[in-house]
Each structure stands twice: as C-alpha cells, then as structure tokens.
Amino acid sequence: MLNISPYSIRNKVKEKDFRSFGLFDDTEPDKLLKRLLVALFVSFIFISFLPWTQNVRSKGKVTALSPSHRPQELNSLIDGRIEEWFVQEGQKVKKGDSLLFISETKESYFDPRLIERTQEQLAAKRQSLDFYEDKIKALDNQIKAIEQNRRLKQEQARNYLRQAELKIQADSIDYQAAITNLEIAQRQLERQEELYEEGLKSLTDLESRRLKLQEALAKKISAESKLLSSQNQFLNAQIELNSVYNEYTDKLQKAYSEQFSTRSNLQDARMEVVKIENQLTNYQVRAGYYYVTAPQDGYITEAVSTGIGENIKAGEPLITLMPDNIEYAVEMYVKPMNLPLMHVGNDVRIIFDGWPTIVFSGWPNISYGTFGGEVVAIDRFISDNGMYRLLVKQDPEEPEWPEAIRVGGGANTLALLHDVPIWYEIWRQINGFPPNYYNPENEDNNVVYEEKGKEKK
Structure with a gap:
C-alpha cells in the first residue's frame, strides 16, 4: 500500500487480519518486471530467427492475358447514319452476328445501283x-x-x-x-x-x-x-x-x-x-460495312452511339464489346527501385477486391483469401504513373481464381522474394534498404505470354 497520506493507520489496524495487506507485503515488483522483460526478450530473440518472406506490395487491376480478350470498342469504318439496332446492352453475341445497320450520308454513294x-x-x-x-x-x-x-x-x-x-x-x-x-x-x-x-x-x-x-x-x-x-x-x-x-x-x-x-x-x-x-x-x-458485326464471341457492355437516325463519322466508337472465355490476368505496378527484383516467373500473391482476406505479408502460407499467380511479362518502358507494369497470370499449381472477377476490378499484389530471418528484415526496414537482389536460374525477362492453352517459352 502506498504511503501517500501523512496520516498512517499501521498502529490503528492489525494488518495480519486483512488478506490484502498480506498480498502487498509479499509482492516484489522488481522481480516480476524482470521476469516479464526476460520472457519478452527471449520471445523476441526466438521470433527474430523465424523465416520471413520478403515481398513487394503494389496495387493493380484485373485484365485479360491476351490483348484480343480485353474490352474493345467497335468503330464505324465509314461515315453514315444509324438506321437499325439488332442488339441490346448486356446481350451475348457470337462472332459474325449483326449489331446494327448503317446507311449512307455521302451523295456520291446514294445511287442504289x-x-x-x-x-x-x-x-x-x-x-x-x-x-x-x-x-x-x-x-x-x-x-x-x-x-x-x-x-x-x-x-x-x-x-x-x-x-x-x-x-x-x-x-x-x-x-x-x-x-x-x-x-x-x-x-x-x-x-x-x-x-x-x-x-x-x-x-x-x-x-x-x-x-x-x-x-x-x-x-x-x-x-x-x-x-x-x-x-x-x-x-x-x-x-x-x-x-x-x-x-x-x-x-x-x-x-x-x-x-x-x-x-x-x-x-x-x-x-x-x-x-x-x-x-x-x-x-x-x-x-x-453497312452492317457492323461482332468480331468475336462476347457481351455487349455499352452502346456509345444511341438512337435511330444519328449521324456518325468514320472511326467513331459505336459499341463496347467484352469478349467471352477470358483468361484473366492482373496488372501490377512497381517502383523503378524495385524493378531489378522482378523476374519472369516470380511468385505473386493476389488479394482481389470483394474477397475477405487475412494477410500475413511475410508468411504467405498462413494467409487466408489470397490467390497465387506468376509474372509472365515485364514492360520495357515506364508507364504514365511513373512505375513499371508487370503482367501476372494464374499459377496453375494454385487454386483457380474466382469466377466472379471482372476485367477492371481492383487487386492488391504481393510479389514474393527471398526468405530471410525476421531480424534481418527489421534491420533492412530500419535502414531503408531494398529487398535482396537476386537472379533466378534460367532467367529470361523477354518471355511473353501466348494464347490460352499454350505454355511459356
């Protein structure tokens, strides 16, 4: 008990009759604190030698692996006027289906014969x-x-x-x-x-x-x-x-x-x-060209030019088409200082927007809700946002990506690098050093991806 008051009760009360006084008398605060500090120190030493996977985190978005599977705008190749629509937004179309009919607006083509x-x-x-x-x-x-x-x-x-x-x-x-x-x-x-x-x-x-x-x-x-x-x-x-x-x-x-x-x-x-x-x-x-047709199977996502009788110019967008049977990929962006760490074939953990996750960045094996991927292409020029773009596809040895993801959806990525002790990672973070630079075997950053169903070269 703290003797804060100038009026003591020790002579007026028998301390042995009260258990609380006994507890305070038998306690040694310094010894308990020492044990606690020793336990924390031992735990810290033990944890500091646990393996930690270095990683580079970045944000990206879902896209298609093949350029032919990405959203595309269908343009008119001639000047004309919209006469008739054959589709609606959200409708699935097949290759060669007529989407709309365009009539002539130039007098040199008015002759029906x-x-x-x-x-x-x-x-x-x-x-x-x-x-x-x-x-x-x-x-x-x-x-x-x-x-x-x-x-x-x-x-x-x-x-x-x-x-x-x-x-x-x-x-x-x-x-x-x-x-x-x-x-x-x-x-x-x-x-x-x-x-x-x-x-x-x-x-x-x-x-x-x-x-x-x-x-x-x-x-x-x-x-x-x-x-x-x-x-x-x-x-x-x-x-x-x-x-x-x-x-x-x-x-x-x-x-x-x-x-x-x-x-x-x-x-x-x-x-x-x-x-x-x-x-x-x-x-x-x-x-x-009077009939605008679908170049491949897909879905009509947006009609840019609408109405009947609307005049359009050559090259003006008419419809946005989302191809069907897409092999999804993720675009991730890394800072120039981290670019030397990236290589084709690097493992990447992906967190898709809308899917619950519990992430331990240094221990990907115990993370929940993340999906596996591997780097298939690295840009040779910097993007407008000042970072380099990497293209990541699904890792065939990992569980499949969710079917509900869509092109343009957000994604957070963790590019996995070396396994190092936790104490080394803490020391690196304190000093502001980049992750370890290394060259994987059979490195080939010129590898490009091919169409679905084909292996990397």
Whole structure:
C-alpha cells in the first residue's frame, strides 16, 4: 500500500487480519518486471530467427492475358447514319452476328445501283481493250504487208538497175566497135586516096570508101547515143530504187506511228480498267460495312452511339464489346527501385477486391483469401504513373481464381522474394534498404505470354 497520506493507520489496524495487506507485503515488483522483460526478450530473440518472406506490395487491376480478350470498342469504318439496332446492352453475341445497320450520308454513294452501273462501265472498258488489241494486230499485219511489198519493189528496182547496167555495158561495146569501124574506114579511105592518086583505083572505088566512112561515123554516133540513153536509164533505175525505199519507209513510219498511238490508248484504257476495278472493289467492300458485326464471341457492355437516325463519322466508337472465355490476368505496378527484383516467373500473391482476406505479408502460407499467380511479362518502358507494369497470370499449381472477377476490378499484389530471418528484415526496414537482389536460374525477362492453352517459352 502506498504511503501517500501523512496520516498512517499501521498502529490503528492489525494488518495480519486483512488478506490484502498480506498480498502487498509479499509482492516484489522488481522481480516480476524482470521476469516479464526476460520472457519478452527471449520471445523476441526466438521470433527474430523465424523465416520471413520478403515481398513487394503494389496495387493493380484485373485484365485479360491476351490483348484480343480485353474490352474493345467497335468503330464505324465509314461515315453514315444509324438506321437499325439488332442488339441490346448486356446481350451475348457470337462472332459474325449483326449489331446494327448503317446507311449512307455521302451523295456520291446514294445511287442504289452504284455497283451494277460500275460493273457496266468496267465491261465497256474491257471491251474497248479488245478493240485496241484487235487494231494493234491489224496494224501488225499491215506493217508486215508493207515490209513485204517494199522488199519486192526494191528487188524489182534492183533488177531494173541491173538491166540498165548490163545495157550500158552492151552499148559501150557497140560504141567501141563503132569507133573501131570508124578508124578502119578512115585508114581504108586514106589508102584508097593514095591508090587513086597513083591511078591504081578508080574514082568509084574512092567514093565507095568515102560512103563507108560516113556510114561508120553514123554508126558511131548512133552507138554513142544508145550508150547515153542506157546511162540515163541506169540513173533512172537508181532513182526508182531510192524512191521505192522512201515511199514504203514513209508508209511503215505512218503504220508504226498509228500502232504506237493505239498502244498508248490501250495502256490508258487498261489504267481506266484498273481504276474502275478499284472503285468497284471499294464499293463492294464499303457495302459490307453497312452492317457492323461482332468480331468475336462476347457481351455487349455499352452502346456509345444511341438512337435511330444519328449521324456518325468514320472511326467513331459505336459499341463496347467484352469478349467471352477470358483468361484473366492482373496488372501490377512497381517502383523503378524495385524493378531489378522482378523476374519472369516470380511468385505473386493476389488479394482481389470483394474477397475477405487475412494477410500475413511475410508468411504467405498462413494467409487466408489470397490467390497465387506468376509474372509472365515485364514492360520495357515506364508507364504514365511513373512505375513499371508487370503482367501476372494464374499459377496453375494454385487454386483457380474466382469466377466472379471482372476485367477492371481492383487487386492488391504481393510479389514474393527471398526468405530471410525476421531480424534481418527489421534491420533492412530500419535502414531503408531494398529487398535482396537476386537472379533466378534460367532467367529470361523477354518471355511473353501466348494464347490460352499454350505454355511459356
């Protein structure tokens, strides 16, 4: 009992008659406190050597493992107007099901027979191609005929030239013979005149020789005239040969020019055919965009554009589709200082929002309500929030994740690292050191996930 009051009762009361006084007298506070402190110290030493699993905690959200299984917006590929809806929000659809119908708003596509008329234009242009090809073939035949006629005409002209050349040779011989006869007649006349002066020949013989001389001179002049005429014929034959070549060459050049012009028109027509074919294909493909269809099985979650008669632009979102049969994953974000600790294949404990849990971060084996996962991908670039994103999928050796989780739901994650004593973890936390850095065997941070049902590489 504390002696706080200045008035003591020890002399007035028999302390042995009261049990409470005995209790206080027998108690030794210092000894009890020492035992308590010793017990606490021993317990602390024992607990400090228990194993503690280092971990990195972060927040994330539920997503799909494959990009094709994540929520997607269906956009319109053309400008148009909503005419009819075939689905409602929350409805399950299959791949290829029609979701809504869009009509045209551009005047260039108003014609209901646009595809048919374009096909007619294409058929006409293709027929013009046949006409140009037939004309080119006809010009080829014409060119061959002109070349053949030129060859025959040139051969004929060469024959005329050869005949003129031979005639010149014959006339030259006749001319030389006439000159020789004229020289002989002159010598005979000179001898005849000498004999006449001597009286050995009569005047009649002399005059006969003079007459023969005149005849020889006349033959010589006639032969020279024929020779000149033959030379003129030879020149005319040469001119005719050149004229034939020039005439038919000019015809060939005109035929070639017309053929080249036709070939140019043929290429232009082919370009027009290709252009019309392109337009026809575009019209046919565009007609297929009037009905917006489901690209895969899933659920209609939201109709972004609503109503009948609402105008929409190309690329504008129409419907949000949530794919079916999703293999879920969790996106977790870690600080850059913890990124070297993360590796593909790391074990992760996940706490999904809405599921009751009792968590002992250092003793995951005795935690309740957590689910197992493993890291399958690590981003190579930092996210907008200043942290690095990791993708975690379900651990096949752990219990399956809840079926009721949905994409976008919250999740808290604990990436499990080394097992260390509790005293080391306390010392690390006090000093602000990061968890232990280590490299697992067969490390490969470039591993990427594949579609459901396929193993990691």
